[in-house]
Amino acid sequence: MTTLYAGGWIVTCDAAGTEHPSGWVLVDEGVVTAVGDSEEPHADERVELADAVVTPGLVNTHHHLCQTLTRARAQQADLFTWLQELYPVWAGIDAEAEYAAARTGLAELALSGCTTVFDHHYVFPRGREGLIEAEVQAARELGVRIVASRGSMDLGVSDGGLPPDELVEDLDTVLAETERLAGELHEAGAGARVQLAVAPCSPFSVTRRLMQESATLARALGLPLHTHLAETREEEAYCMELYGCTPVEYLADLGWLGPDVWCAHCVHLDAHEIVDFGSSKTGVAHCPTSNLRLGAGVAPVRQLVDAGARVGLGVDGSASNERSDLLFEVKMALLVARGRGGPAAMTAREALRLGTRGGAALLGRDDIGSLEPGKQADLAIWRTDVLELGGAEDPVAGLVLTAPHHVDRLVVGGEDVVRGGTLVRADEAEIARDQRAQARRFAVT
Ligand SMILES: [Zn+2]
Numbered sequence: 001m002t003t004l005y006a007g008g009w010i011v012t013c014d015a016a017g018t019e020h021p022s023g024w025v026l027v028d029e030g031v032v033t034a035v036g037d038s039e040e041p042h043a044d045e046r047v048e049l050a051d052a053v054v055t056p057g058l059v060n061t062h063h064h065l066c067q068t069l070t071r072a073r074a075q076q077a078d079l080f081t082w083l084q085e086l087y088p089v090w091a092g093i094d095a096e097a098e099y100a101a102a103r104t105g106l107a108e109l110a111l112s113g114c115t116t117v118f119d120h121h122y123v124f125p126r127g128r129e130g131l132i133e134a135e136v137q138a139a140r141e142l143g144v145r146i147v148a149s150r151g152s153m154d155l156g157v158s159d160g161g162l163p164p165d166e167l168v169e170d171l172d173t174v175l176a177e178t179e180r181l182a183g184e185l186h187e188a189g190a191g192a193r194v195q196l197a198v199a200p201c202s203p204f205s206v207t208r209r210l211m212q213e214s215a216t217l218a219r220a221l222g223l224p225l226h227t228h229l230a231e232t233r234e235e236e237a238y239c240m241e242l243y244g245c246t247p248v249e250y251l252a253d254l255g256w257l258g259p260d261v262w263c264a265h266c267v268h269l270d271a272h273e274i275v276d277f278g279s280s281k282t283g284v285a286h287c288p289t290s291n292l293r294l295g296a297g298v299a300p301v302r303q304l305v306d307a308g309a310r311v312g313l314g315v316d317g318s319a320s321n322e323r324s325d326l327l328f329e330v331k332m333a334l335l336v337a338r339g340r341g342g343p344a345a346m347t348a349r350e351a352l353r354l355g356t357r358g359g360a361a362l363l364g365r366d367d368i369g370s371l372e373p374g375k376q377a378d379l380a381i382w383r384t385d386v387l388e389l390g391g392a393e394d395p396v397a398g399l400v401l402t403a404p405h406h407v408d409r410l411v412v413g414g415e416d417v418v419r420g421g422t423l424v425r426a427d428e429a430e431i432a433r434d435q436r437a438q439a440r441r442f443a444v445t
Helices: 065-069 079-090 095-111 131-142 171-185 208-221 233-243 247-253 271-280 288-293 301-307 326-341 348-362 395-401 428-440
Strands: 002-011 019-028 031-036 045-048 053-056 058-060 114-118 145-152 194-200 225-229 261-265 283-286 310-313 379-382 409-412 415-419
Touching: 002 379, 002 395, 053 348, 053 395, 058 310, 058 326, 058 348, 065 095, 065 131, 065 428, 079 233, 095 114, 095 131, 095 415, 095 428, 114 348, 114 379, 114 409, 131 145, 131 171, 131 194, 145 171, 171 194, 171 208, 194 208, 208 225, 225 247, 233 247, 247 271, 271 301, 283 301, 283 348, 288 326, 301 310, 301 326, 301 348, 310 326, 310 348, 326 348, 326 395, 348 395
Parallel strands: 002 045, 002 053, 058 114, 114 145, 145 194, 194 225, 225 261, 261 283, 283 310
Antiparallel strands: 002 019, 019 031, 053 379, 379 409, 409 415
């Protein structure tokens, strides 16, 4: 079964940045087989794009789906204060709540054009099972790809860490659970719908030994590594006091810089550390909205990209964003880059590349992130006849600069996930109702 999506502005996000202002994409069995603007090839089915913009499906590289249950809390707090207020609330998470939260965040992301979602889950209250399985189930039902993670915390407050002791686990449990989930869930190779990453939470909530053993296990299993890093000045001070070095120096000492690692935030890097990230091909999940919401600062993304580091985008958790809208994050990346470096610091197309090709590179995926022969047919189709895009002669720049927008059609591996701006496999109103019911369980009053 072949499908031709024709009559739209195709943004391939290939290495050369090729675009076809009046082009087509040919898909066969869920895989892109040709992209062009010459005579249309024959296909079993022809989808008329009516001047829509077609981009690769966006790739989210940092999130905490469970946080959709706890939005708009600790509203004026810095990161550590915010975490200390929320840890005890998150301690109530169970599989039922995780499922409702994941469906909400994944649905929001899908409607914002996102086809692949990384989730960093690190809260595992004792005796609560099936949390990762619940979010994987939600992703499968909605039809998006998920890279889940077995996150972890083992450095509680009585040992000098930030999280309460009741929320930390022992190292052996973490490693055994990671190995179990990898065996049960992780799909290797092109077109994978479910994958697993190894993701100890942060320098202030994980012991040195767990950081090291996580890396050893991930490398033995061939899984990517992820953590939070250099998010705030307070974290830097914490690392200096506890480890006698900066967060990046600590990471380097652990053997964590490398092409199989990506870190969320990286707001506070000095010039040498930016060079180290570039030369080691370490990745950065840039989360501008969350960084602004918590007053953490703005990551040096222009410098990181120029240094050769891999950079993608993340909406981060919904307790610090509070949206899960990845196209909006593309626009935010552009805005904060310009706020930091002036109007030439980032173009609309560069921002879009971070949210597509850049994200795929962080996750170690060469089958998604661009529209080229052999890639997965993950397409985000954006109408251009909407109110907000009127007058935008360059619809690609218009799409980014006037974001957010709901995607009109979202295709994952050739299958519709969103059509006509509506979820195909789930009912948005039902998801919202279930979410509200679960969120009430986490109300403080
Ligand atoms: Zn985070």
